[in-house]
Amino acid sequence: MFIPRRLAQALPTLFVVSLLVFFFMDMIPGDPAQMLAGPAATDEEVQSIREFLGLNQPLLTRYGLFLKGLWDPSIATSFRTHRPVAVELAERLPNTLIVAIGGLALGLVVGTVSGVVCALRQGGFAEAIITVLTLTGISMPIYWLGLLCIWFFAVYLGWVPAAGASTPMHFVLPILVVATRPTAMFSRLITASLLEAMSKDYLDTARAKGLSETRVIVSHALRNSLVAAVSVAGVQFGGMLGGSVVTETVFGIPGVGRLLVDAVSRADYPVVQYTILMFAIFFVLINLATDLLTQWLDPRTREERRAA
Amino acid sequence: MTAAMDTMALGATPPRAEARTPRSRWLTLRRIVSQPKGAIGLALVLGYLLLAIFGPMLAPLDPFKQNFAQTLKPPSALHWFGTDQLGRDVFSRILLGARATLGVGVGGVAFAFLVGVPLGVLAAWRRGWFDAIVMRAIDVMLSFPDIVFALAIVAILGANTQNVIIAVGVVSIPIFARTARAVTLSILAEPYVEGLSSLGARPSRIILRHVLPNISGTLLTLSTLLFASTLLSASGLGFLGLGTQPPFPEWGTMLGEARSYIRSHPHLATFPGLFLAGSALAFNLLGDALRTVYDPTSRGVAPRRSWLDRLRRAKVAPAGAPAGEGDAVPALSVRGLRLAFRTPAGLLEVVRGVDLTLQAGRTLAVVGESGSGKTSLLRAVATLATPAQVAVVEGSIAVGGESAVGLSPAALMELRRRKIGVVFQDAASALNPVLTVGAQLAEAVRIGTDLDAAAVRARCVALLEDVGISDPERRLAMYPHQFSGGMKQRIVIAIALAQDPQLLLADEPTSALDVTIQQQILALLRDIQRRRGMAILIVTHDLNLVARFADDVAVMYAGSLVEAGEAAAVLRSPLHPYAQALRSSVPGGSRRGAPLPAIAGEPPMVGSLPGGCAFRPRCERTRGRPECAAREPAARPVDGRLVACHFAEEGRA
Numbered sequence: 015m016f017i018p019r020r021l022a023q024a025l026p027t028l029f030v031v032s033l034l035v036f037f038f039m040d041m042i043p044g045d046p047a048q049m050l051a052g053p054a055a056t057d058e059e060v061q062s063i064r065e066f067l068g069l070n071q072p073l074l075t076r077y078g079l080f081l082k083g084l085w086d087p088s089i090a091t092s093f094r095t096h097r098p099v100a101v102e103l104a105e106r107l108p109n110t111l112i113v114a115i116g117g118l119a120l121g122l123v124v125g126t127v128s129g130v131v132c133a134l135r136q137g138g139f140a141e142a143i144i145t146v147l148t149l150t151g152i153s154m155p156i157y158w159l160g161l162l163c164i165w166f167f168a169v170y171l172g173w174v175p176a177a178g179a180s181t182p183m184h185f186v187l188p189i190l191v192v193a194t195r196p197t198a199m200f201s202r203l204i205t206a207s208l209l210e211a212m213s214k215d216y217l218d219t220a221r222a223k224g225l226s227e228t229r230v231i232v233s234h235a236l237r238n239s240l241v242a243a244v245s246v247a248g249v250q251f252g253g254m255l256g257g258s259v260v261t262e263t264v265f266g267i268p269g270v271g272r273l274l275v276d277a278v279s280r281a282d283y284p285v286v287q288y289t290i291l292m293f294a295i296f297f298v299l300i301n302l303a304t305d306l307l308t309q310w311l312d313p314r315t316r317e318e319r320r321a322a
Numbered sequence: 323m324t325a326a327m328d329t330m331a332l333g334a335t336p337p338r339a340e341a342r343t344p345r346s347r348w349l350t351l352r353r354i355v356s357q358p359k360g361a362i363g364l365a366l367v368l369g370y371l372l373l374a375i376f377g378p379m380l381a382p383l384d385p386f387k388q389n390f391a392q393t394l395k396p397p398s399a400l401h402w403f404g405t406d407q408l409g410r411d412v413f414s415r416i417l418l419g420a421r422a423t424l425g426v427g428v429g430g431v432a433f434a435f436l437v438g439v440p441l442g443v444l445a446a447w448r449r450g451w452f453d454a455i456v457m458r459a460i461d462v463m464l465s466f467p468d469i470v471f472a473l474a475i476v477a478i479l480g481a482n483t484q485n486v487i488i489a490v491g492v493v494s495i496p497i498f499a500r501t502a503r504a505v506t507l508s509i510l511a512e513p514y515v516e517g518l519s520s521l522g523a524r525p526s527r528i529i530l531r532h533v534l535p536n537i538s539g540t541l542l543t544l545s546t547l548l549f550a551s552t553l554l555s556a557s558g559l560g561f562l563g564l565g566t567q568p569p570f571p572e573w574g575t576m577l578g579e580a581r582s583y584i585r586s587h588p589h590l591a592t593f594p595g596l597f598l599a600g601s602a603l604a605f606n607l608l609g610d611a612l613r614t615v616y617d618p619t620s621r622g623v624a625p626r627r628s629w630l631d632r633l634r635r636a637k638v639a640p641a642g643a644p645a646g647e648g649d650a651v652p653a654l655s656v657r658g659l660r661l662a663f664r665t666p667a668g669l670l671e672v673v674r675g676v677d678l679t680l681q682a683g684r685t686l687a688v689v690g691e692s693g694s695g696k697t698s699l700l701r702a703v704a705t706l707a708t709p710a711q712v713a714v715v716e717g718s719i720a721v722g723g724e725s726a727v728g729l730s731p732a733a734l735m736e737l738r739r740r741k742i743g744v745v746f747q748d749a750a751s752a753l754n755p756v757l758t759v760g761a762q763l764a765e766a767v768r769i770g771t772d773l774d775a776a777a778v779r780a781r782c783v784a785l786l787e788d789v790g791i792s793d794p795e796r797r798l799a800m801y802p803h804q805f806s807g808g809m810k811q812r813i814v815i816a817i818a819l820a821q822d823p824q825l826l827l828a829d830e831p832t833s834a835l836d837v838t839i840q841q842q843i844l845a846l847l848r849d850i851q852r853r854r855g856m857a858i859l860i861v862t863h864d865l866n867l868v869a870r871f872a873d874d875v876a877v878m879y880a881g882s883l884v885e886a887g888e889a890a891a892v893l894r895s896p897l898h899p900y901a902q903a904l905r906s907s908v909p910g911g912s913r914r915g916a917p918l919p920a921i922a923g924e925p926p927m928v929g930s931l932p933g934g935c936a937f938r939p940r941c942e943r944t945r946g947r948p949e950c951a952a953r954e955p956a957a958r959p960v961d962g963r964l965v966a967c968h969f970a971e972e973g974r975a
Contacts, residue, residue, distance in 0.1 A: 030462045041478050149359075149610065153602035155554050157561045158577055158595030165588040176585070215751040218706050219817060223766040224739020227731060233765075234754050241756075256467020260558050264581070274470065275562050278477040290474055294465045301465075313756055313801040 020305060024298050031294045035287050036080045039067065042283075050093070050281055066093070067283065083288065092277075092285045099288040102273060109179045110269035113261065114254040116185065117192030122247065124193070125200025130231065132201065133208035144201060151198030156257060160191045160264035177266030188265045192257065196250040203246050207239035241312050248304030252297050350539075353615045354608070360615075363607025370601050373417070374424040381414035386569055394587045403593040406576075407583060412590070416597055419571035424601065426487050426565070426572075427553035431545055433491030434552075438498025439541060443529060445499070446506035456503070460496040468493040469555055473564065481564045483572075490556045494548050501544055505537040539616035547609035550602040557598055573598045651723040653825045653857030654680040654703065659717035661698050661707070663928075669713060670929045672698045674881035676717075677957075678859075680874075682824065685851065685858040687868040687889065689904070690878035691925050696861045697829055699878070703859065704744045704827050705734055722824045739770050743818030743856075745828040749810035753802040759813055760798030766820035785816040790846055808839035812846065819850065826851075828860045832867065844871050865908045869893050877901045880926040880936040887963025897965045897973035899943045935968070943969055 039046055047064040048055070055063075068076050083090030087098030095102070132144040167187055168176035174186050211217065212235065220230045258271030270289060277285035354360035383401075389409030397404045403412035445456040463471070472489035479485040509515060509532065518528055557574025559565040561581075566572035568579075573594040580591035656678040662669035672695040680686045690696045701707045703719055705726050719726040721741045729737065746752040754762060763782045767773070773781065779798070786794035789812040802810055811831060818826060828847070832840035848871065851858055862868065868875050868889055875893065876886040877900065885898040896902045903921045923940035932938050934951040944950040949968045957964040960971065967973070 026458070027461050027465055030458070031465050034462065038474065038478065043479070149606055150599075150603060153550060153554075153599055153606045155557060155561075155574075155577070155595060155598050155602070157558060157574075157581075158591065158599060161577065161581060161584050161591045161595065162588075165584050165591075169585050169588070215746050215748060216754040218704075218744065219746065219752045219762075219814065220754070220765070221706060222704060222738055222742060222744040223817065224735045224769050224821065225765065226735055234757075238754070238756055252467055256470045259469055259473060260561065263562055274473065275564075278473055279563065281477075286474065286477055290466065290470055293467055293470050297465045297467065311756070313758075314803050 017306065020302060024302055028295065028298055031298070032081065032291060033077075035291045035294065036077050038287055038290070039069075039283050046281075046283060050283075080287070083284075084291075090284055090288055093282045094277075094280055094285075099285050102285065103270060103289065103292060106269045106273050109267050110255065110258045110262070110271060112185055113188045113192055113267065113269070114251060114258065116189035117254055118196055118247065118251050120189060120193040121196025121200055121250065122243075125197040126204050126236075126243075128197070129201040129204025130208065130236070132205040133212070134231070136209070144205075148198040148201045151194045152202075154194060156191060156194065157260050157264050159194060160188075160261065163187055163191055164265070179267045179269070184265075184267070188261055188267060191264075192254060192261055196247075196254070199246055199250060200243065203242060204236075204239055207242050208235050211235040211238050241308050244307050244311060245304050248300050252300050255293060255296055350615060354611045357611045357614060359607045360611025363604050363609075363611055366600065366604030367608050370420070370424060370604055373420040375421075377417035377420040381411075381417045383411040383414045385410060385414040385418045385571060387411075394583060394590065396587075396589055404587075404589050406590060407579065412576075412593055415571035415576065416573065416593055419573050419576060419594070420597070422483060422566050422570060422572040423553065423557060423560075423574065423598070426483060426490065426556040427549050427601075429487035430490035430494065430552040430556060431549050433487060434494035434498050434548070435541070435545060437491075438495040439502045441495070442499035442502025442504075443506050443533065443537075446503045446510060447525065447529065453503075456499060460500055463493075463496045469558055472555060472559060473562075476559060476564050481559075481567060483566045483570075486556050486559050486565045489559070490552045493555065494552060497548065498541070498544065501540065502537060505540050506533050509533050509536050539612070543609055543612040543616055546605050546612055550605035550609065553598070553605070554602055652679045652720075653682045653722055654678065654686075654859060655718075655720045655723075656699075656703065657718045657720075659699070659702065659719060660715040661695070661702055662713045662715050663698075664711055664713055669715065671715070672712075672881050672928050673702070676878075676881075676883055678876060678883075678886075680825070680857045680859055682857050683851065683855045684873045685848075685860060685871060686874045686876060687872035688859065688861045688876045688878055689863060689865060689868055691863065693925055693928065694878045695881040695928070696878050700827055700829050700859065700861045703825075704742055705729075705738055706744070736770075739821050741824045743821070743823035743826045745811070745814050745818050745826065745831045747830040748834050749807060749814045750802070750834075752814050753810060755802055758799055758801055759805070760800075763798070763813070763817055763820065766817045770821070781820075785820060786813070788819065788850065789813070789816045790842075791816075807835050808842060811835060811839075811843055815843075815846065815850070819854075822854065822856075824856055826856055826858045828858060830862050830864075831860065833862070833864070840867075847871075865893065865905060877904065880931055881928065882936070882966065883957060883964070884937065884966045885963060886957070891961075892963055895961075895974070897960055897963070897970045898937075898967045899941050899973065900937050902973060903940075903942075943967075943972060 042049070045060075045064075047060050047067060047069055051060045051063050064070050068079055071079070079089055083099070087100040090099040091097060092099055092102055128144050128148075132141050135141050164176050164187065167173050175181070175184050178184050208231070214235075217230055217234055220234045221227075225233075256271075258269055259275050260271070261267070262269040262272035263275055270292070273285065274289045274293075276282070277289065354364060387410060389405070392401075392405050392409040393407055395401055395405040395409075401411050401413065403416060406412055406415070441456055445453040466474070472486075472493050475489035475492060476485055479488065515528060515532055518532065519525070556565060557572070557577070560572045560574025561578040563575070563578055566575050568575065576594040577591055577598070580587075580594065583590050656676055659673055659676045660671060661673035662671045664670075674695075676699060678686065678688075688696045688699065698707070698712065702712065702714065703721070703726070707714075714727050717727075721737060724737060724741070726734075726737055753759070760779075760782060763785060764778050767778050767781045767785070782798055783794045786797060791797055791809065791812055797805075802813070805813065811834075815831075826847075831847070832843050835843065844867065847858060850856075860867075860872065872889040874887065875889040876883045877892070877896075877898065878884070879900050885892060885896060885901040892901065893905060896905050900921075907920055921940060922942075926936055932951075934953060935941070935944070935955055938944050938950045941950070947969075955966045955968045957966040958970070959965075961974070965973075
């Protein structure tokens with residue numbers, strides 16, 4: 015079976031990832047406990063911090079504890095708040111996912127439409143505009159665009175709240191801003207793959223059947239772009255999860271990204287470790303899902319899968 | 323913030339090695355500047371680089387001098403971009419910050435390049451365990467969102483400019499390594515490189531002399547695009563307060579500081595953001611232009627369609643259906659057809675006045691060399707010639723008495739559906755690889771009818787049986803790649819027959835198949851023609867096929883018909899010198915045991931035809947006679963056929 019085999023392939027990656035995240039603390043130059051305690055700390059204080067971080071236990075025990083912390087929240091607690099990291103993450107994850115999924119969906123729809131328009135109107139006015147817009151979208155620092163939008167829509171026009179995540183209206187602006195990049199990427203992808211598909215004989219076969227140009231494009235040319243679109247969607251979704259560290263700072267959303275930034279600047283190492291591990295697990299899962307979906311969508315690879 | 327990943331998703335398709343990589347640097351530069359985006363991008367990039375070098379010297383005021391009497395002032399004559407929360411001059415800080423901001427980008431990309439490219443090239447060269455380890459390491463690194471990975475590195479090493487360079491550099495290593503590996507692999511697989519190594523060339527020499535020059539274009543493009551995303555990532559860290567530390571200015575850090583004042587003093591965020599977005603745009607523009615230069619697949623500027631459409635409509639001759647001559651309406655009637663390719667240099671005539679008549683139940687073969695215009699003719703008759711590329715300069719095409727030129731899209735669809743079926747040369751590419759055969763066939767059956775699902779299915783099964791595919795019920799659920807070449811061609815024929823066309827067009831339908839399958843397909847077409855009484859127009863260069871299969875033949879040379887008539891007669895005793903040469907160059911033709919004669923000279927180049935008869939330079943009959951150079955011979959009836967030669971009678975045996 016393919017799915018278990020693909021899962022088995024992902025496991026070594028996850029194992030190395032977990033090792034990397036685990037050794038994160040040992041990679042910090044000097045003694046993390048000393049650094050956390052600060053220069054003025056007494057030896058006892060440094061010792062107790064070391065105890066708390068488990069730094070004086072043997073390596074294997076520490077790794078075991080680290081893994082155990084994945085399902086036993088009492089082991090993995092934040093250094094600052096002393097609450098289980100799992101609780102901290104669970105509180106914030108929904109906010110992060112809402113923005114990421116919303117932005118991806120919006121980008122997919124708008125990007126596909128503009129990509130089709132761009133491919134069909136080559137050399138026209140619409141193509142020029144869309145090309146400029148997509149390049150701008152890709153070059154735009156999200157944090158700057160976010161600030162501009164906050165000023166315009168929230169401060170100047172007063173249509174939406176500027177920061178926070180308490181009502182659905184709070185998510186409108188972040189989703190719009192976050193959708194910029196996926197929109198631009200999908201638009202370029204769809205244009206490129208449509209233009210490539212346009213030269214294929216099977217479109218002529220479809221035309222010769224008497225299908226309308228719209229149907230030729232939607233059910234033949236676009237259908238073939240789907241595979242590429244799925245893998246870009248996977249990359250974009252992962253990118254958006256990662257990008258949450260910036261967007262959540264811009265829009266003051268209490269999410270996982272903001273948690274990570276705060277943890278890094280406050281040297282809250284357990285939170286940093288588990289948050290990064292969670293991001294990595296998400297990434298591996300997204301890659302897995304993307305792979306499975308593309309395999310399923312492309313009958314040629316589906317066949318290989320059956321044969322293998 | 324995964325700009326790097328995006329770049330990889332779109333930009334890292336390794337181009338084929340024979341990609342016409344520009345040899346000279348100046349040529350590359352000219353190609354970049356000849357594109358608007360390239361020119362703008364290059365100018366902006368140069369501007370930014372100058373800014374980074376000279377910016378700090380140009381700063382009009384001390385970028386660090388605080389003035390609490392002058393905080394958060396809007397732009398003025400003294401402070402062009404206003405002042406920040408500590409009363410410092412924003413303009414001077416932006417000028418000074420250019421070096422840090424762009425420096426981080428340059429440093430990060432250089433770091434990633436120097437580590438990633440050798441890794442990738444080595445992995446491709448050594449393969450084996452080294453390759454496996456590199457690929458696995460790349461997998462692991464790509465399991466982290468890049469900005470999160472960079473954050474982790476900054477968390478480990480501490481927040482300062484140097485560590486940000488390392489962080490954003492490390493993040494890009496896998497992208498460089500992966501691209502370098504993929505491109506190197508494709509170049510190493512090139513026959514000429516394989517040849518070199520089998521000749522005993524040293525690996526290091528092959529890498530230096532052949533691989534590196536060929537991958538440099540791709541890597542240059544990738545570096546430029548990555549530069550834009552690295553810049554944004556690095557400034558993102560600055561925005562989070564984890565980059566260049568105050569009081570040193572960096573555009574991202576300045577944006578981060580401006581965040582607190584966005585409600586009251588929006589201008590503070592405007593200028594650093596503008597400069598940052600501008601620099602990313604500059605490198606993206608340049609990278610896009612580079613990609614166009616180095617990646618041949620992204621080249622090719624499509625002509626303006628709307629404008630050409632108008633031109634086409636203006637030039638089309640009044641398409642009066644020339645029906646009603648003789649007793650029956652011919653299945654196909656082409657009159658005085660001239661077709662031209664639209665090129666940047668103007669119209670290029672490929673079909674120069676062709677007349678054809680094809681009655682129902684008959685088969686007409688159009689023969690000629692590659693480039694003779696026969697396929698353009700067929701595509702025009704099939705109404706598949708793209709108006710943006712091919713213009714009908716003059717003449718008319720009528721299928722079953724209905725004009726096929728200058729129709730509205732809806733009328734065109736209707737005509738294609740009811741009257742025309744097309745069989746393509748390469749069945750493999752004529753079928754959509756991601757749809758089942760049943761779906762593609764059902765689409766052709768269903769269009770323009772209101773059959774229910776069961777009826778459509780029954781018709782599909784009947785069609786597959788018609789073209790000799792056994793077990794049709796099961797085959798409908800299969801995909802094209804699960805069929806052999808001959809089977810695919812049968813399916814294409816079934817699709818073409820779905821609406822009972824009066825005219826079946828076939829473009830070299832058997833040349834991609836092996837000989838025994840060719841016979842089967844031809845037998846099938848003949849059998850179907852007999853049962854349905856439709857007309858077949860077949861385009862081919864295979865005279866044996868014509869002899870066995872066609873009723874009539876039209877020999878095409880340089881866009882016009884040089885001899886047309888009954889296939890048996892024309893093949894037995896061709897009159898036009900080209901037709902004669904064509905026949906005698908077929909194996910098994912005239913004399914056994916004699917060496918096969920080849921047609922002397924070069925095939926004609928469209929656009930640079932000689933005056934007078936187009937075949938003149940290769941003709942053995944002309945012997946410099948002035949008539950041949952004076953005017954192009956018109957087709958005239960000789961011995962029951964049409965021949966376009968001033969001295970056709972000399973061809974009689």
